[in-house]
Amino acid sequence: MFPNLTLHYFIVPGKRSTIGRGENIKLLLEDAGIEHEYVRHHLDKETWPEKKKALEESGYYAATLPYIEIESQKFGQTVPIMRYICNKLGKYMATNDEDAQYLDALSDISYDWHKKINQTYFSSLEVRQAHEAGDMVRYLEMFEKVYSDREGPYILGEEITYPDFLIYHLIDDEQQNKKLEAYPNLNKFVRFFEERSNIKKYLATL
Template sequence: MDLLPVLFVGLLGVAAYFHTTNPHMVQSVRHIATGKPGCLPLESIGNVTFHYFAGRGRGEHIRLLMEDGGISYTETHYTRETWPAAKEQGLKSGLYTFGQVPAIETTSGLRLAQSTAILRHLSRASGYDCDCDDYSWCDVLALGVEDQTTKMGRVVWAADLDAEKRRTYLKEARTWIAYYEQHAPAGEPAANRGYFTSGGRITWVDFAIFNFLDAHKAFAEVAMEGDKSPADNFMAEFPRLSAFYQRFSQRPQVAAYLASERRHPYSLPKKS
């Protein structure tokens, strides 16, 4: 008799028994069952079709996680010309829940919209889920990124954006970035530490924070008509975040993606 299925069922029974009083037991059992860390790990979700525009925007942290996590994916690369018809079709099919992207479809049958929801779900299948003890803290950090990203988007997409408005935004954004400096990992990390959660391993929220910093860095450095001043090197004011940014960007799969032609170049929206 094969004892492995019996053992597995037994473990699930123990997990169910302790579910209300010992979430660590549940996490341990799930780890054994899937071979992946985190509070709610999943089996492989298969290949991903990533629905988004041919640009970084609100899809870049998702790309970074798929690259680093070895998730196979293809992209739609929508443009201004192709998006209206795709949007209509996506609304009819139910894929674009709110008539917007990013969204994903997988060969395992999953269909999901909203960037943070996608990032969190993909993390469960790639070993980047947060531990149960950190679950709410990860949401706090990610929603803080979302708040400031929304503010930045209003500036970047404004019809009257100019160099002075960029300088004003980056000056004001320092207040928010400083909050992340307070919570950034300090000191020299061990091989598997130096990230934003107490478990000391990389999780999906690290991808969100790295992309948040990278987007601000790219916005500060991109050339603007009539602006001859040096780029705003705001990162120099935040040593912990700078160390995190450098460490993250040197992860082998991340570094390969950042240097590849597959990564969309940063550009400001074209004015109509």
């Protein structure tokens, strides 16, 4: 179904290897048991402009990362990639239009959260602390309510869906995995997510 799949994403200098949008796709691939190669590209002024130009010349419309490549065909943008994989698998998606809209909305909100985190990657300690006291708490409180709606552990209840991967990774990017005492539903979600068989094996390699 996914012959010779390759995932491409940046290595961000001075940051954890899992930081950023590529890890969402990586987590999904691992959970689904899809064989793949993970190619990392240095995000620096010396090499990235040349790689970006090469992507443009190859005809890849977005010329940015992450993207996946399957038999020379490139697919771009994090959430569309994840939906493509999920649709192919017939898994990780809603089973009715109302839940589908809900998942789409949450994935959009998750991107808003990511943009807030992204602004702190190379910022001062003061900016990071202001984020942790403001936007981070706001999103944690919002998703605490989301995960309380269906009694969890996942957004739609017992079945995991693609936005669960997005939310888990945002919590991980914030390094809050083990600091969720004030958010019992998120804490339950993270514990269940990290105990998924393939995810547990993958996390042990980091």
